[in-house]
Amino acid sequence: MNVKETRGEILDQLNRLLTINQDAKEGYEKASESVEDSELKSLFLTQSAQRAEFAQELDREIRALGGEPSDNTSIAADLHRAWISIKTAFSSDDDKATVQECHRGDKEALNTYNSVLQETDLSASTRELLLRHKQSIDTANSTMARLALVV
Secondary structure: OOOEOOHHHHHHHHHHHHHHHHHHHHHHHHHHHHOOOHHHHHHHHHHHHHHHHHHHHHHHHHHHOOOOOOOOOOHHHHHHHHHHHHHHHHOOOHHHHHHHHHHHHHHHHHHHHHHHHHHEOOOHHHHHHHHHHHHHHHHHHHHHHHHHHHO
């Protein structure tokens, strides 16, 4: 395991998570616009708000460490949101396709959180913050996986 220990490497990893949460906020917002079911809309908007909160917490953490937070979404996320639009536009089962894309996005976020937690020498408070985020994303991911089976 190659542990990232320098302040710059740690800030890069936190900015990576910040971007992922900004992407997820936008992705869930887009997903809420793509579904007809009011309960799904509500769930997606709740997830969007939660990811916005995570982004704010990461922004504060990066600033506390003397870094400059990233304010961009990733190209991959832009493509993912476009993919949600395309997939739902041509799918006969719009809600299911959207739920599946949210599930896929959450799995990618979890992989990144796991990588950062395993490969970065974080302070206890930062690690606790990331573990709390990861647990919430894992719960959302499980919900999306279950919904994908029944929607």
